Each structure stands twice: as structure tokens, then as C-alpha cells.
Amino acid sequence: MPLSSLRTVAKPQNGVGAFILQCKSLTFHYCDWAGSSRGMNAFIRSSLPSFAKRNPSIEISVSPRPNQHPVIIANYINGRQKAICVRNLTNEGVREKAELLRDNSGEKNKRVTKPVTSLNESVRGIWSPLHGARVRI
Amino acid sequence: MRRIARPQRSIGNPISSSNQLRPRAFPSRCLNAPAIPASLAPFSTTSSPHFLHDRHDKKKHQAFVRRWQKRLLGDSEPIGAHVDPYDKTSPVRISPDEYGEEEEVLVDEDGNEISKDQSLEILYKKANSGFGLRVVGGKDMHSKLEEERMAAEFEILTMKTYTPLSLKMADEIEDLTGTPYTLSDENLMMAQTFQEVTGKPYTDFSFGRISQIKDVTQIRKNFQQALVEVYTLKEAGRDLDLTKLPNRGVYNPPHWISDVQTYTSPTGDLVLSYPEGRTAEKLLEKMQDVPAWDPAQVWGQSELVDEAEYNEPEQLEEPVQPEPTGPNKHAIALVDESKRFDFMSNLPTPRKKPQETAPKVDGSQQKVEAVAAETSSEAVSKPAVNLVELEAKLQASKAAIAKMRHIVIESGANSVGSRVAAIRQEVLEDATKSIQARIAAVRATVRDGITSLASESITTIVPEAKWRHASLADPTIKFALTKRLIQLTGIRISDPHLNSVQTVGDLYGQLCSASKPKPKKLYDTIRVEAEKKSVVTKTSPELTATRTKKKHSMGELLSIPNVSIRAKRLKSYHKHRQIGLDKVIKFALAERNLESQRRLKYPSKNAHSPHGSYKALAFGEIIQPNVLRGIERERESKEKALVERRDAYAAQNS
Numbered sequence: 152m153p154l155s156s157l158r159t160v161a162k163p164q165n166g167v168g169a170f171i172l173q174c175k176s177l178t179f180h181y182c183d184w185a186g187s188s189r190g191m192n193a194f195i196r197s198s199l200p201s202f203a204k205r206n207p208s209i210e211i212s213v214s215p216r217p218n219q220h221p222v223i224i225a226n227y228i229n230g231r232q233k234a235i236c237v238r239n240l241t242n243e244g245v246r247e248k249a250e251l252l253r254d255n256s257g258e259k260n261k262r263v264t265k266p267v268t269s270l271n272e273s274v275r276g277i278w279s280p281l282h283g284a285r286v287r288i
Numbered sequence: 289m290r291r292i293a294r295p296q297r298s299i300g301n302p303i304s305s306s307n308q309l310r311p312r313a314f315p316s317r318c319l320n321a322p323a324i325p326a327s328l329a330p331f332s333t334t335s336s337p338h339f340l341h342d343r344h345d346k347k348k349h350q351a352f353v354r355r356w357q358k359r360l361l362g363d364s365e366p367i368g369a370h371v372d373p374y375d376k377t378s379p380v381r382i383s384p385d386e387y388g389e390e391e392e393v394l395v396d397e398d399g400n401e402i403s404k405d406q407s408l409e410i411l412y413k414k415a416n417s418g419f420g421l422r423v424v425g426g427k428d429m430h431s432k433l434e435e436e437r438m439a440a441e442f443e444i445l446t447m448k449t450y451t452p453l454s455l456k457m458a459d460e461i462e463d464l465t466g467t468p469y470t471l472s473d474e475n476l477m478m479a480q481t482f483q484e485v486t487g488k489p490y491t492d493f494s495f496g497r498i499s500q501i502k503d504v505t506q507i508r509k510n511f512q513q514a515l516v517e518v519y520t521l522k523e524a525g526r527d528l529d530l531t532k533l534p535n536r537g538v539y540n541p542p543h544w545i546s547d548v549q550t551y552t553s554p555t556g557d558l559v560l561s562y563p564e565g566r567t568a569e570k571l572l573e574k575m576q577d578v579p580a581w582d583p584a585q586v587w588g589q590s591e592l593v594d595e596a597e598y599n600e601p602e603q604l605e606e607p608v609q610p611e612p613t614g615p616n617k618h619a620i621a622l623v624d625e626s627k628r629f630d631f632m633s634n635l636p637t638p639r640k641k642p643q644e645t646a647p648k649v650d651g652s653q654q655k656v657e658a659v660a661a662e663t664s665s666e667a668v669s670k671p672a673v674n675l676v677e678l679e680a681k682l683q684a685s686k687a688a689i690a691k692m693r694h695i696v697i698e699s700g701a702n703s704v705g706s707r708v709a710a711i712r713q714e715v716l717e718d719a720t721k722s723i724q725a726r727i728a729a730v731r732a733t734v735r736d737g738i739t740s741l742a743s744e745s746i747t748t749i750v751p752e753a754k755w756r757h758a759s760l761a762d763p764t765i766k767f768a769l770t771k772r773l774i775q776l777t778g779i780r781i782s783d784p785h786l787n788s789v790q791t792v793g794d795l796y797g798q799l800c801s802a803s804k805p806k807p808k809k810l811y812d813t814i815r816v817e818a819e820k821k822s823v824v825t826k827t828s829p830e831l832t833a834t835r836t837k838k839k840h841s842m843g844e845l846l847s848i849p850n851v852s853i854r855a856k857r858l859k860s861y862h863k864h865r866q867i868g869l870d871k872v873i874k875f876a877l878a879e880r881n882l883e884s885q886r887r888l889k890y891p892s893k894n895a896h897s898p899h900g901s902y903k904a905l906a907f908g909e910i911i912q913p914n915v916l917r918g919i920e921r922e923r924e925s926k927e928k929a930l931v932e933r934r935d936a937y938a939a940q941n942s
Contacts, residue, residue: 181810183810192810195810195845196810196813196814199845200840200841200842200844200845200848200851201840203845203848203850203851204848207849208850209850210850210852211850211851211852212852212854212858213851213852213854214853214854214856214857214858215810215854215856215857216857216858
């Protein structure tokens, strides 16, 4: 009898067909007076225009938050929010954090213990005691 | 058995008058015991232990003193416990009009009463909150305004730089130290009169101009003046610090000081050339000019007479009891100034200048004079024409001066130093006079030569070295210039900027940039950049088009479509307005006839401003009738619209 193939549906994967950036908006809060906000201020003055131009799909909002540490707050498509305090960082440091948030999906940070993360099943099958090397007594 | 619990004492802490009245070396305000001890019973009639002398509030103390004076002299009516407030005839009940006191009424030029303008009532609605109202008055504002006004007056009248050390500050310092710390000398009489006349402390502490100079032409003028002054002093070999002069560097500069030309010599130094008929000595003389203080000129003859009369009896008295000034002016018990404990020094008597030893002085002086004679003779004898030789001579004389200096240090007496300096000055002035005359002659010949050459050929000679290329590597000159500039313009150049200054032009640039106010907020810098950019694009569109390298600058931030920059802090209602929650709430409230409540919480900023403007109304400003009409019309239309909306919703829902 002919083998009938398994019916599968194309698994949707972000990036395969189209890529949708998970980060919806980035809010930069700075302070005019605090010393910890110097890096953030420098970032807004120098690096932010090019960052914004390179990521036109992200809503960027810059507003002062007086007498507080500078912070970047990212909002994601899954409705979650992530904030990183960028106190006492340099211009480049703040840029790195902004890129980190932009590249992130909104999922909660999980510790990865396994070497491989994949949607596909294992090629060689999961080990069972019944199949494999013969047990000799 | 104790019926009254120990903590509930009816009598307060024992009041020791001596404790309050003796002057304290460390008058501490914060560490005093509390006025009413915690254990005192509520029914206790013991008043505050500070009732004798409350130092905390001068006004309260004055009021207290006045009250007692009135009672003692019989001026006031019986107050407080002696008056029956329920008696209709008691003074507490009688209103000021019935007393016969004047009620203040605004009166026109002709004497007609100005009635309250009815139109104002339409506009000036009683405010339920302080939001949006202008805050005027208060102690700080008044004192600041007073200070500014008096500073301007002071600067004009006395031609001296204003001392922002106010009387209050001086009093505070003197209170804390227990000494007349801020007084510039021991002359208490002078200090008192100075204080009375100007209302400012008699002190040497001066922090420079009260306001910075912003005008570029003024800055240029002052820069040129400072350059000329400092380099004149340098060439004369004197101390470059103008504040060490008797007039503290404050004098009327001669009008021709702006005509003094500055050139860069081939060695990189700045060289001055004075206009015709003017010399360095004249300038030096003018710089040391101290105006004689003529009280008759300042105050007039009559005041002088009173002063003399007042002075004499005071001087006759042996133990000097100066009139109390400062915080103790109204004190019941006077604090003796002369008996104040001076904890600042170990000396029992005020410090005196060290006595000059006579024999030592003579010996060293003779030596010095001999050396001086030698150098002067050396300087004058050689007939030199070349500039190089002249410079060598200068060097030689400088070496001689250095030698002299060494001798001075060895002898180690201040008076000798001053005499040597005087001699040095004379010597150098003679030398520089002759040198300058020769330089002028040389220059004239060179100029003639150049002009003759120029007339032959077509080439134009462009001077490569301008005044701004003159090097400022010598830190003493740089510092002297900076100090003089601070004194003249009030503009301070910070140390890191000073370190980067190598030439005179650099210093001028730093001065100009320091005078321009820099925006303090990040939003302001971005906005200014954006404005600059827009100006550039408007004036020269070709420049912006040919940009090959796309360098995104701060000015573009405001125009990038996905970026929104706010000047003020984000609040919840901003978010509500953004997502439209505000509108929904407004409509819902309107439905239920509750809009008034919402409006109170976030009143519009411009509710009181006149029609067509966003300016807050000044007090007493007359509003034009057409403006009034416009406002009335707007308000009526808004109210009508609201009423209509309300009815519409009511009709909908019913």
C-alpha cells in the first residue's frame, strides 16, 4: 500500500516569510541635572537620530524624568513591557542597551539549560531503554 | 502618694536671664532646648522661656518690644484679657471707619472717586485654586529686587565694583565668628557711616561685577583694555595683578586706550605701540589714580557739620561704647563689641605689622642702590640701534633685576622690597623710555622702506602674524589677563578651557563663548540646533543638498517622523489625551451634567489671559472694551455649546 504523507501545515515563523519587529516603541527618559544621566543625554544628542532613522518601525519618545536615573522602556507586541536603567553608562553603553531591547521579543527572560532550542523533533529519536545497545548480563 | 504624675509639670524650665543675655561665642540656633518642654502640662501658664530675648525672629522681637513700649507709655488701648469682646463699645469691636481713621479710596486727578470697574468683575473671577496665578512678593523676591537696584546705584555712584556681600550676610558671618570679621579695617566709625549711607557692609570682600557683559562690542573693548593694561605692566616689569593697586584696578581708563595698537613680534610676544603723544608711563600713572574722597562733594556742607558735631563727643569718651548695629540693634541688653571673645586668634591684642629693623635696612639699601646705579649706567651708556641688541639689553637688565631680587630676599625685610621696587621701576622706566624711542625710530625707518618698495612693485604685504597669533604660553600673563577680564566683564573662564588656550585669539574666543548663555536643558539645545538648521536650509539650500555623507545630527531629531520629543515630564493625563480617554471621560461627564467637577481638577492655563494672547494679565492693566466683548462672546458661546450638548445627550438617553 502506498504510504500517505503526513499532512502538515506550514508552521509560521517570524522571519521566514516576513519579519515583524517585536518591539513596538522605545521610551527614553533622561534627567537634566543628575550625573548618572550624562551618557543618556549624550546618546540622545549624538546617536539617537541615526538609531531612529535605522529603525523607522519603532515609535521613539524622549521625555525628561527629573531627579531620576535614566531609563529605557520598551513596549512589545505581546503586550509586555521591559525597562532597563541605564544609569552611569556611556553613549555607547546606552546604545547597546537600546539595541538589546529592540532585538528582544517581549517574552520573560528564561534561563536556557539545553544546548539547542528548536521546533523540529529530534532526527534520531528520543532514547528508550528498549532500543539501542544490547544489555549483556 | 503623688496625685500629679511627675511628667505633668505645671511650671516650665527655670528661666535664667543670665543664660540668655550673656554673649555666646557659639550662638547656636538649632541646638537650643525646645521652647516648651514635652513634660509640661497643657494648663501651665509658663510662657516660652525665650520670652526675654527671642533671637529667632527679629520682626517678632521688634513687635514685642513695641507692644511693651506702648503699654508702658500708655499709648495703646487695653488689649487682650483686659477687654470685654462682648461689650459693644470695646475697641476690639469698633471698626476703623467709626474710629475716624481713613479708609483708602482711589481718587482721580480731579478728586473724583474711581469706583470699582464693573468690567473687571467679568474678567477677574475669583479663583478657587492658586493654579495659574502669578506669585508676587515675599521676602526673597523683595530683598533680591532691592539688592539689584542698590547694586546698580552703587556701581554708578562709587565707580566701584559692587560687593554682593550683603549686610545680612556680613551680620551672619560676624555672628558666627563673634568678631568683626568682614570689616576691611579697624575704623569702626567709617564702617558705621558707610553702612548707614549705602546700606552695604564696609568690607574688602568683592566678588566682581554683579552682571556679566553680553554685548560683543563691549567685550571687545574690555578685552583690548585688559591686553593693553597687562602688557604695559609687563613691559614696565611690575606686578601684573591690577587688584594689588591702591584703587583695586577700578579707575577711569583714558579714551585713547582703544587706539593703542597690538602687534605680534617675531618671537611670538605681543607688542604694544602707543598713539602719538601717549606713553606707557602716562597709562601707568592713570592706572594708579586713586580718587580723593571729598565728603563735602559727596554729601554737601550741612551734613559734614553734623558729622563733626557728632564725632567730637564720641572721641572724648574714654571707653568707646559704639552704637549697637546689626542683629543686636534693638537688644534690651547691649553686647559690648570691644569685649567680644575672639576665638579666631591666640593673640590677646589685634595683630600688628612687624617692626622694621633700622640698621639692617640701611646696609642692604646701600648695596641695592649701588647695584641699581651700575645697571642704569650700563643700560644707558651703550648706544644700540638694532632691535636684537635692545632685547639683549633688556635681558641684561632683567638679569640685574633678578640679582637685585635675590639680594632683597636675602635681606628679608618688606620695606626694603618696596623701596627696591620703586628703584627698579625708575630704572626700567628710563630704560624702556629710551628703548621705546629707539623702537619707534626703527619702525619708522622700516615702514618708510616698505612703503617705498611697495610703490615700486604691485605685491601687497599681508602681515602673517596678527595680534591674535601672539602666544600665551606664559601662565603668569594668561592668569593676569583672565583675572583682569573677570574684573572688567564678570565673565569667568573655567580651568579646562584656560588650559587649552595657547594664543591671545584663543582666549578671546573662550571669552566670547563664555558670554553667550548656553541652554541648560537638553530640550533647549535640541530646539536651538533645529532652529539653526532651519535657518541654514532657508538661506542656503544648495549647501544641504550636496551632503554626500549622511550624518544625522541633533537638529534633525525634531523632524524625524517616528521620534517625539517632549520638553516636560510625561504625566498620566498626557497619555489619556493621546489615546482618547480624555474625550470619552468628558462626554460621559457631560452626559451626567458633571463637567464642572472635571474642569476644576485640570483648569486651562490660559483661562485668565486676554483674547488673542497667551500672556498673563498684569495687575492694574486696563483691558480694551473690544477685547472684553470678545472674551464675553467666547465664554457665552462655550456655555451655550455645553448646554446644547447636555440637552442633546439628555434627549438621546431619554
